[in-house]
Amino acid sequence: MRLTRRHPLLVAVLLCALAVLAARPTDGDGAHAPGHGSASGISAQVARLYEEAAAATEQYEAGRRKAEEQRAEVRRLEEELGRERRAMAGMHEDLGRIASSQYRSGGGLPLTAHMLLADDPEELMRSQRAVWQAELSLDKAIEKSARAEARIAREEARAAAAWKALKKRNAELATLKRNIERKLETARWKLQGQADASVTAGACRGAVRLDQPETRFTTSWVAPVETYALSASYGSGGALWANRHTGQDFAVPIGTPVRAVGAGKVVKVSCGGAFGIEIVLKHSGGYYTQYAHLASVAVDQGDRVSPGQWIGQSGTSGNSTGPHLHFEVRVTPEMGSAVNPVPWLAQRGVTL
Known part of the structure; x- marks a missing residue:
């Protein structure tokens, strides 16, 4: 029993x-496990590829501009060479006219015979000296033009070779850029898949600390993302919100680093509901900022943040129709107290 x-x-x-x-x-x-399959691994990979893609784009654009400058130099040299050749052709025509004139005026006779037959030998000598000087000047001009043509031709050949080398390098950079962007796109959607799983479970995976490149902001306030296109604005209507849009949307790709707009404290990190993965910061003056529809977070509740610090990565979690950052400014930590973020940031020196 x-x-x-x-x-x-x-x-x-x-x-x-x-x-x-x-x-x-x-x-x-x-x-939790490190590597490409983990939340930290994918977040770090996206952040690294994001920076690599930006660097590759910058290199490609710089190379493209340099190639265009070199191509313009080739065209300039071609035009200059054309002018030199036209000038030489004109000189040859002048020489031909002088020779023809001499032939018609008895240029084949010796100078002594011309002097004996001439009515005014002194006038003949002056005329002959003018012809000699003209021929000498023409010979020197032709010689100078030939040297100039040879120089320009060499410069043109060097410029053309440099342009071809730049064009080849730009093609290599374009291939590198496409490869990085293809890897980045794959990693982005893998990151978003993990974010969707967190939202479905209603539990955050925890902060993924990202290696942010060294930045030196000279202002106390910055835009929440570096490069963006503004989409839905504050107060606009739409099918996804009950009344009016309560923030400003920034259209950015998944995995774009999201920045704290100013110094503050993390008062909320949430991974469920209509906003998906979201972060709320408290700033001085009693204002709060919200960053929603994220793919990952890089801070924990209670953390202190500085202006421009990466606090997460953008995504399309929650009630979202596509990758973007939903940004709000509030007078309380909760929704329903939002103010227009565009003039609020403008008052702090940030023009969107």
């Missing part, structure tokens, strides 16, 4: 132990 009385208790203990073991993360758990 003692065994039968203790049996239910033993079963309950065993079930609890099994439940704890099942709930514990294993080494292969994607939520």
Whole structure:
């Protein structure tokens, strides 16, 4: 009878132990294990590829501009060479006219014979000296033009070779840029898949600390993302919100680093509901800013943040039709107290 009385208790203990073991993360758990499959691994990979893509784009654009400048130099040299050749052709025509004139006026006779036959030998000598000077000047001009043509031709050849080399390098940079962007796009949607899983579970994976490049902001306030296109604005209507839009949307790709607009404290990190993954910061003066529809967070509740610090990565979690950052300014931590963020930021020196 003692065994039968203790049996239910033993079963309950065993079930609890099994439940704890099942709930514990294993080494292969994607939520905690390092590597490309983990939340931290994908977030870091997206952040790294984001920076690499930006650098590759900058290199490509700089190379493209340089190639265009070099191509313009080739065209300039071609035009200059054309002018030199036209000038030489004109000189040759002048020389031909002088030779023809001499032939018609008896240029084949010796100068002594011309002097004997001439009515005014002194006038003849002056005329002959003018012809000699003209021929000498023409010979020098032709020689100078030929040297100039050779120089311009060499410069043109060098410029053309430089342009071709730049064009080849730009093609290589374009291929590198496409490869990085293709990897980035794949990683972005993998990151978004993890974000959607967190929202479905209603539980955040925790902060993923990102290696932010060194930045030196000279202002106390910045835009929440660096490069963007403004989409839905404050007060606009739409099918996705009950009354009016309560923030300003920034259309950005998944994984774009989201920045704290100013110094403050993290008062909320949430991973469920219509806003998906969201962060709320408290700033001086009693204002709060919200960053919603994120793909990951890089801060924990209670953290202090500085202007421009990466606090997460943009996404399309929650009630969202596409990748963007929903940004709000509030007078309380909760929704329903929003003010127009565009003039609010403008008052702090940030023009969107």
